[in-house]
Amino acid sequence: MDWFKDLLKDLPEMALFISLALGFAVGRVKIWKLSLGGVAGTLIVAILVGLVADVTLNDQVKNIAFAMFIFTLGFMAGPSFFAHLNRQSLRYGVFTVVEVVAILAITAVAIVTLDLDVGTAAGLLAGGATESAVLGTATEAIGKLHLPAAQIATLQANVGTAYSISYICGLITIVLLSSQFFPAIMRIDLRAEARKLWAALGGSGEDDAPKDLPSLVGRAHRVTTATGLTVAELERRLGDGVTVERVQEPGATAAGAGTAAPAAAGASPDTVLARDDVLVLYGPRAALAGADAVIGPELGDADALNSDLDVAQVQLAHLPRAGRRLGDVRDDLAGSARGVFLTDLSRVEQPLPMRPDTVVHSGDEIRLTGASSAVAAAAGRLGLRIDPGVKADFVYIAVGIILGMLIGKVTLTLGDVPLSLGTGGGCLLSGLLFGWLRAKNPAHGQYDPAAASVIKDLGLATFICAVGLSSGPKAVELIGKYGLSLPLAGICMTLIPACLSLVVAWKIMKLPAPLALGSIAGQQCSTPAITAIQQAAGNSTPLMAYTIVYALSNVVLPLLGPVAVAMAGALT
Known part of the structure; x- marks a missing residue:
């Protein structure tokens, strides 16, 4: 393996792409309903690579990657976050409050009982909350402590190792609790409860599982039965959602005759239909299934369906x-x-x-x-x-990141611990602001959602890789020191807040079961958990609560990194 170690030391950037490739491959492996995801997979592979090759990435690479990730996270969440600052949505904020108070309390107990150092405590909190962004804000906060450089490096490495252990435990716990154990404890049929809620929302009671056929279709019919009806009357007979897009004059099209497509007349509601008119209609597949009986025979002429x-x-x-x-x-x-x-x-x-x-x-x-x-x-x-042709306004994005970095420089001292938002917290807040301003002033700040998603994932994965590579040499030592204590603490970090929130949602707020379970997944910002809940529910009703709580927790939880560091410093 000496040649491999020498290669990575000569080209440390290669370690990044090896970790990304193998990490995302590992993250796709699914056992039952669980998969680690690319970010956690990258962290585990990076720890192993760092353990074998003892190679690290430049700190500037790590800081730039995290700044891009956290700003983009805030930018994407900004409009939704501010939209939910109202009385109706903020009642779901109780789940974020439960999560924050519980994980801080559990972290404090773990610090005292297990004698955790600052880095291990922060990593335990980040992993138990399954919130990768806390890893970045905590690492930054540790870097500002008045400690020797070697000690800071050790504490930052412990953050990544503790995170990887508690994240795996927390992920398994929240998925099993929310999708399997909690419905059993509530003694409900989650799929039946989801159907009831679906129907209460105005649905037919059917599930919204993906269909092989598109729900919106176009049809062309020759008028026979509908002769004399107006367009408005015909649309009412066909049902909700059907629109007559255009009316073509009788005799202008003959299916299979090879004639050119006729000029189309606008289909105003008052247009009276004549026999042999050709109608082009668009609407739900189910509503148009019986259109032959209402209008007349369907045409197979593709030219009739040509429409802009x-x-x-x-x-x-x-x-x-x-x-x-x-x-x-x-x-x-x-x-x-x-x-x-x-x-x-x-x-x-x-x-x-x-x-x-x-x-x-x-x-x-x-x-x-x-x-x-x-x-x-x-x-x-x-x-x-959203303009798919313009991917990103780099001037707008760069100015936002600069502002975030400046906000992060503001420091307050609490005892011996300097408290600041750091680059992570500052860029998160500036991202929220710039995302909200973009929604209010769409002429500026284009950041295509697909491009934003790639930047967010790549930035976080690169940062996580840098943390993992530096954590590798210390991983064995940390695991040997605490043994099973860290995994058990990680399980408690997820189990206790989830159980408290179940009581709040089920017994106090009396939420329908799909919304209660969606809220619990949202407070953890856990995509695997909400995916498992959806599969158990059979439709997407749990997402209605998940997205609200997710928008709030996704902003609040990353700010806990410096808080965890300050608390651990005060208790040790």
């Missing part, structure tokens, strides 16, 4: 602080933008139920499909149309 359709991804804005029902948004569009369909809804990268009573907030993303002119008009009314 468009798809737009829109970030909602200009909504009341308490949000609006999705059904109200649909009604507004039906009156002002004929032929525009809402085909997808998501919040913080998670899909939400497309049900009439689903509450939408500023910052949510919605997909519009329909005629180009109508989609453009509707997008302008609803908020900001």
